[in-house]
Amino acid sequence: RKEVEQDPGPFNVPEGATVAFNCTYSNSASQSFFWYRQDCRKEPKLLMSVYSSGNEDGRFTAQLNRASQYISLLIRDSKLSDSATYLCVVNPSKAAGNKLTFGGGTRVLVKP
Amino acid sequence: SAVISQKPSRDICQRGTSLTIQCQVDSQVTMMFWYRQQPGQSLTLIATANQGSEATYESGFVIDKFPISRPNLTFSTLTVSNMSPEDSSIYLCSVRQGSNEQYFGPGTRLTVT
Numbered sequence: 001r002k003e004v005e006q007d008p009g010p011f012n013v014p015e016g017a018t019v020a021f022n023c024t025y026s027n028s029a030s031q032s033f034f035w036y037r038q039d040c041r042k043e044p045k046l047l048m049s050v051y052s053s054g055n056e057d058g059r060f061t062a063q064l065n066r067a068s069q070y071i072s073l074l075i076r077d078s079k080l081s082d083s084a085t086y087l088c089v090v091n092p093s094k095a096a097g098n099k100l101t102f103g104g105g106t107r108v109l110v111k112p
Numbered sequence: 113s114a115v116i117s118q119k120p121s122r123d124i125c126q127r128g129t130s131l132t133i134q135c136q137v138d139s140q141v142t143m144m145f146w147y148r149q150q151p152g153q154s155l156t157l158i159a160t161a162n163q164g165s166e167a168t169y170e171s172g173f174v175i176d177k178f179p180i181s182r183p184n185l186t187f188s189t190l191t192v193s194n195m196s197p198e199d200s201s202i203y204l205c206s207v208r209q210g211s212n213e214q215y216f217g218p219g220t221r222l223t224v225t
Contacts (some may be wrong), residue, residue: 032212041202043216102154
């Protein structure tokens with residue numbers, strides 16, 4: 001089992017719709033969680049950290065479910081510019097030091 | 113967040129040669145990392161660049177193939193040695209400042225022919 005797993009998609013989303021997708025992680029001791037966005041041929045950019053209580057940043061909402069070991073990202077009122085690959089990133093544990101583990105990414109395509 | 117630049121942005125190299133990639137940060141950072149992203153894949157950590165000492169390599173990566181320097185808190189280099197077509201990839205420098213949040217340079221797109 002991979003340490004961090006994501007549905008690769010693509011998720012084809014009509015403009016203005018809501019899309020949500022999950023990421024599962026295998027290490028129950030994982031400490032920190034993030035969502036990154038990566039556009040084609042560009043570097044990953046931090047979208048948001050994921051806190052235990054969940055957090056929201058504009059149209060983006062991230063949730064953490066420690067019991068089931070997954071995090072989620074929800075995008076409301078999708079824009080064409082939201083089309084990208086969304087990378088789930090986990091800091092596995094203190095024993096792993098500061099090394100982040102990346103999921104394979106979920107591709108989102110927002111269409112008019 | 114820190115501003116990270118990499119040189120070169122891209123290169124096409126012949127097999128058997130070596131390429132050194134530079135990473136410059138506009139502020140001092142505690143941790144610097146080098147990643148590789150092969151076509152259609154996610155990111156794989158190559159090594160942690162340690163200031164003033166040898167880099168810490170991940171499983172599957174060795175110093176002879178990927179020597180790394182980090183002479184100070186704002187600069188690091190990664191060399192891809194004795195290149196083969198399998199080394200064709202995007203190489204990304206990444207930094208962390210204090211918190212857990214990590215930022216990436218624009219990447220170096222390497223093609224080995």
